[in-house]
Amino acid sequence: MKGLHPYLYFNGNCHEAMHYYKEHIGGSFDFVGKYADMPPQAGFNVDDSNKDQIMHMTYSLPDGSKIMASDVGGEWAPNYQQGNSFSLSLGAESQEEADRIFNALSKDGKVSMPMQKTFWGDYFGTCTDKFGVNWMISFNEQHLAEN
Structure with missing residues (x-):
């Protein structure tokens, strides 16, 4: 297993909140991606008013x-x-481990996004377990090779 990280959701003020935390706690941003950075996807359009909002940020x-x-x-x-x-x-060490963990956690729960290859390079899926806890499971072969 590669590690467990809290993933916070915001309603349009993610950039502001994360910069506030950085100012008062220290540290650095590893990645900042906006919805405008996403490639076009069938059935999903980003409204112009949301393009500058944060799609993903790692602090x-x-x-x-x-x-x-x-x-x-x-x-x-x-x-x-x-x-x-x-x-x-939760970061997995392999695609097989990601599938095993995802299948176990989503059993008797709800799958929001099945495990699949994503445009950012991860094998990724999201679910809510039977206890109501939201999980994001990912595996990235490139990141594994870098460590």
């Missing part, structure tokens, strides 16, 4: 731990509640 704290975050309010997450909306992001 490394001074001790090396990470917080991941994105903007997911509005039509993307109609049940969003400020301060009570997060996932646990």
Whole structure:
């Protein structure tokens, strides 16, 4: 297993919140991607008013731990509640491990996004387990080779 990271959701103010945390905690941003950076996808259009919102952001704290975050309010997450909306992001060592963990956690729960290859290079899926905890499972062969 590659690590477990909290994944925070925001309603349009992810950039502001993460910069606030960085200012007061320290650390650095490893990745900042906006919805405008996404390639076109069938059945999914990003409204112009949302293009500058954060699709994904990775923030490394001074001790090396990470917080991941994105903007997911509005039509993307109609049940969003400020301060009570997060996932646990788990990195797997292999595609097989990712499938095994995902299948176990999603059993008797709800699959939001089946495990699949993504445009950013990860094999990735999301689910809510039977206890109501949101999970993001990913494997990236390139990142594994770099470590």
